[in-house]
Amino acid sequence: MTTDASSPTLRVDRLGVQLGGQVILHDVSFVVDVHTTMAVIGASGCGKTTLLRAIAGLLTPAHGEVKLGARRVDLLAPNRRGIVYLNQEPLLFPHLDLFENIAFGLRLRRLPERQVRERVAEMLVQLELDGMERRHAHALSGGQRQRAAFGRALVVEPALLLLDEPFSNLDPDTRTSMQDLFKQLARRRGITALLVTHDLKESMRMGDSFAMMRGGRVHAYADRKAFCADPASGVEREAAFWQAFTSGDAQVSGCDARTADS
Template sequence: MVTPLETKHISKSYGNERVLSDINLSLNSNETLSILGRSGCGKTTLLKVLGGLESPDGGTVFVNQTDIQTLQPQDRDVVYLYQEALLFPHLTVFENIAFGLRLRKIDEKKVSKRTHTMIRKLQLNGMADRMPDQLSGGQKQRVSFGRALITNPSVLLLDEPFGNLDAYTRSNMQELFKQIANDLTITAVFVTHNVKEAILMGDRIGSISEGGLTIYPSVEAFVESEKNGVQEEIEFWQSIDKNTN
């Protein structure tokens, strides 16, 4: 079975600062790995290396068992989703979502069918002709998701995609992503600094600290670990709960 994403001994430094050190990971098809870590720990750097946006100082990233550095960007089958929606302001919802299909010169009837299907999955019915400036923050992020997912990439890289959303919209987007990722058998790396979000989104969870990546065999192992700050957060919320009851 082909492994969608694998890294071997990835390292990356900026000047004298070692950001990533001997990073090894392997993801299965339709698996989401949540990566947790404090600001500045190297989460975004790792995503950029995984997507081929930056070259590692050492080690190799394989997508479908091929070294991505040997491929042209358009052939890597990896999509990077930022915190900001970054929609094309001059294109409608439909055209933003269909953009990747048009680049691949897909037949127009298939473009229309797949784009309208994605719009329904994103719960954006009736909004196909709207422009980005007519959308709420949550709606813009849904369109951004649709544009990323419609080409069914082998690997989806998400860099705190819900960080700018309010709590209610964030919760809805988390559930929507899990549903669509499962429907399309998406393999994803989901970066966040939010412990609850990491647990909710990930089939497995990893944490970055001092340049190293620790991947836990289960969510339970992650919660029970004393190295990632989860126990301190649980104790904090328990103390808040006691004080309010």
């Protein structure tokens, strides 16, 4: 598990982004506590990816601050922030095998070979990919490739992990498996993460704290109860639907649940 010193609290303060004269982020402020995951839910086009790119240093904000602990990382180059960005595509190196893909960041940091092998071997076991280390990307399933990308991000022990709907391209069962794996590793390794998603169930499954994003503005909730109680979150509508469906009072895709067993 990483320490508080290597995985500090994320604090975003009045962050604003303009692209082509258009305001994309409006004075965004929130805090992600150490060793927790904040899930930010919002529709396509609301600014979720822009938010992550600004925090990672992949675009320059018009104003505002991004801090990890006491350090202002928005003043640093992207490669000096201690942040890893994981997006929808695994983006594995096709010429490297699984072991070397996961080891890539460690080799950039010039760690001793023994440490590289130990840390990659441990990660392969945690990802349930041990025994596949010499396979290349084309010989891995979509879920295995995403696990490999996830392992490559975690093995360098980033101060902050940014998750841009990383499991959205997977089938439902594999997506659920990856969400569960993330929660296991997040607890085990003390991960501090910011997830953006349009999927309510994914946000509830992966998040420790929650925020809603609309039109470039972020509203952070005090706790899970407040998120669930807000009609805008959609939690109550989702729960009411499934309650009605299981009691036989709802229809799905034209199939009347009341007559499904007849």
